[in-house]
Amino acid sequence: MADAPASQTLSRGIRILEVLADARGPLSIDEIAAALGVHRSIAYRLLRTLEDHGLVSRDASGLVALGARMAALAAGVANDLQAEALPELTAVANELGMTCFLAVLDGEECITLVSVEPRHAVASVAQHPGARHSVTVGAPGKAILAQLTEPEWPSGAGAALRAEAAGVRTTGYATSHDEVIPTVQSVAVPLALRGQRPAAIAVLHVATDRTDAEIAARLERSATTIRDALGA
Numbered sequence: 001m002a003d004a005p006a007s008q009t010l011s012r013g014i015r016i017l018e019v020l021a022d023a024r025g026p027l028s029i030d031e032i033a034a035a036l037g038v039h040r041s042i043a044y045r046l047l048r049t050l051e052d053h054g055l056v057s058r059d060a061s062g063l064v065a066l067g068a069r070m071a072a073l074a075a076g077v078a079n080d081l082q083a084e085a086l087p088e089l090t091a092v093a094n095e096l097g098m099t100c101f102l103a104v105l106d107g108e109e110c111i112t113l114v115s116v117e118p119r120h121a122v123a124s125v126a127q128h129p130g131a132r133h134s135v136t137v138g139a140p141g142k143a144i145l146a147q148l149t150e151p152e153w154p155s156g157a158g159a160a161l162r163a164e165a166a167g168v169r170t171t172g173y174a175t176s177h178d179e180v181i182p183t184v185q186s187v188a189v190p191l192a193l194r195g196q197r198p199a200a201i202a203v204l205h206v207a208t209d210r211t212d213a214e215i216a217a218r219l220e221r222s223a224t225t226i227r228d229a230l231g232a
Contacts, residue, residue: 012036013046017055017066021130026063066130081196082114084229088222089116089201096210096218098203101127102191103140105198108154109133110141113199125184125204133180136161139188142174143200147190173216174200187212189219193230201226 019035020027027035033043047064050056054069085102093100093116101115111132117124135141136157145153145161146168153162168174168190176186181204188202201219208215 009046012038012042013050016043016046016050017070017130018132020056020064020066021128022132026059026065028063032064066128070130080230081193081199081226084226085114085201086116088225089114092116092201092203092218092222093118094120096203096205096208096215097124098205098208098215099124099127100201100203100219101140103144103188103200103202104196105135105144105148106132108135110135110138110144110200125181125206127204137176138180138202139174139176139186140200140202142168142176143188143190143202144198146174147192147198171213171216172220173212175212187215187219189216189223191223191226193227196230 015036016032019032029040029043029047032047033040036043047056047058051058051067054067056064056070057067058064081102089100089102092098097118097120099115099117102113103110104113105111109132112127112129115127115129117126133141134154135144136154142161142164145157145165164174173187173189175188178184180186183206184204185206186202186204188200191199191201193199201223203215203219
């Protein structure tokens, strides 16, 4: 298997899904082509195939977003974890008035598995399932790094990041400011589950009267509930 040639077409199709998951809104075909570094016609053919399978959709103006079929596929990933986490994420989101989400380690990236926006907040920060970024940035990334052993750490991690991860082990939570999304702050707590990838529960906010420690304490209560429910 290691010697088998990679499929460039499949790789590009997957990359389109990743680009759309990372985007903060629908993208044009030209934007997708630029992200892939391919001609517009190639991007168009790939999108047509993905659209036929319901993995992407296009609106009346031709802008592309992830399709409903992606949600069905995602529902099968860590189904027990998502089922137990969702009520807790919902409770935290509505109590704190912040978007609350569950992130897991995927290679050297942090990927959002499930996210809930507050019901009655005047404004909230969206965090779409499937969104990913390097595990070396952001509060959930640091909360995940704090759970890893030395051989599991990503290459090139510096002393400052290692010090932050050590701080997470001491305080029980991680914070970030403007690291992933400009002007947005995040607080996350580690979620270590037996038999599961390292995970974290986090919230996003722009401004709040609550301290990071208060937010972290609320997240930790939910983390404990999820761990107990999964017997981990």
